[in-house]
Amino acid sequence: MEASLPRRLISTPVAGPLAALLLACLYFGLNTEQFFTGTNFSLIIQQVMVVGTLAIGQTLIILTAGIDLANGAIMAFGGIVMTKLAVDGGLPALLAVAAGLAVCAGFGLVNGLLVTRISLPPFIVTLGMLNVAFALTHIYSGEQTITDLPPLLTFLGQTFQVGQTNVTYGSLLTILLFLLFAYLLGSTAWGRHVYALGNNPEVARLTGIRTRRLTVGVYTLAGFVYGIAALLLVSRTGVGDPQAGQTDNLDSITAVVLGGTSLFGGRGMVLGTLIGALIVGVFRNGLQLMGVPSIYQTLITGILVILAVAVDQLSRRRTR
Template structure:
């Protein structure tokens, strides 16, 4: 008898179907984002409007950029508490140089980003050369950056900025919806970092250092160079976030950044990046930032007090960290 061809069994069909699903690391955050959006769509009539989504993206773009640098550091099993204050310092440096010193806006912006990069490098040097814990290092530099910002600005808001420093806050019409130029910058940087982490040797080295620093060193990876590069790059992203903050608000605010460090950590944790290092996807961080933005926007539309918004955000962080802890123990 001739054998008749058989159809694929159920396991094979399931395997073929799951190939089209997002990676498991971002599937959970993505489902959480969709569930939150569906809930708020039933509670607020204008939640699903293009104008509201544009507002959410605009509110997320600064924290989203800070979260890129935070993700790189957390992937190495570190943490950065100074990012918000360093961002505020960068915004004051660039705005003060442009308005009071009369420097060309582009040069002032580059010097502001240079100042935040220098702070990131300082964090990296203290972590790698003196072997201080990242938590202690960045707690100290957070206070240093805050003090320098207040002293340099005289605790005064910098106004009357040149248009070149605020154009990224101007809307660009996309499919009939105004989208801030800074949002496009944020998305482009996420794409670049995703490619670097997924398809380059330095990206693989970063994950290796986060997984096991000593094992990475024994394989020939310069762990100190990786960490220095990561902290300096994070500082650069904080400087770009400072530029977007200035573009969004139209001023250099010395009081900015006081809660953004926790917001960035929240975005990273909700996005599925492990606080133990070595595991996470940068796209998950973007989804985590959007989750925070959707919750705050939706609760505002529902008329919920900002105090309860902070409460719910805190609960989300604890749940995400608890999930990470349990999965780490099982592994």
């Protein structure tokens, strides 16, 4: 007998994270007067758009049973490349952005090749690349923050009005990216291959999927998405900051895990990652409105991650 619609909705991977998000919103809405306002919701989305975009790429890699510890550093280097070429190099802003996107995609390509051709663990490859990207960011920037950016680099930080609420173009781009990748993963052959690769790479290979090429493609595409995150970061801050992104790798993993994607690969939804990023944003925003010190915000985020991974592990054991 076919399951009812409510039962199917409850059984989806995003049901738990969505319930947690709604409960968090309800709690903070009842305890703070400012939470349920359009301005505050717009602020939350602005605060999570960079990490949320990073988490899209992280989701792709985790779905293949990999992980990327270098995405925050790659993003920072991409932002420095864009801003330095545009300001100091005199390159047209559009070409500077394209160069930054290409550099980030290049990092992803190298990661994918090291994982597939030399069979190095993704954890080790991206841990090493974290240090490489971090060092190159500081060497290339000369430890200097880059200011006086051309308008194109800050355009996504500008706002338009929805009712009485100001919404940034960057927030809109982030939501569109989530919808695009939700479609690619859920409704295309490429998406089905990514899930198959994460579930069992050997079985995927035997069914005719070119697993090495697919893995390299996933890492490269993730790197390109990190480049978009770099542009969002630059547009939001208005500068090229060599100190940026130092904890964003862990924040992106947090969003993916809280969104219900399994760290063991093959299971999860990119819209769950959006919910996970919003959970982190809502908790930090709500606790800040309540006057809770930032160190407790970090503590609660850590507890949420442990609980999410524990639930995933228990779920895996039940399905065996």
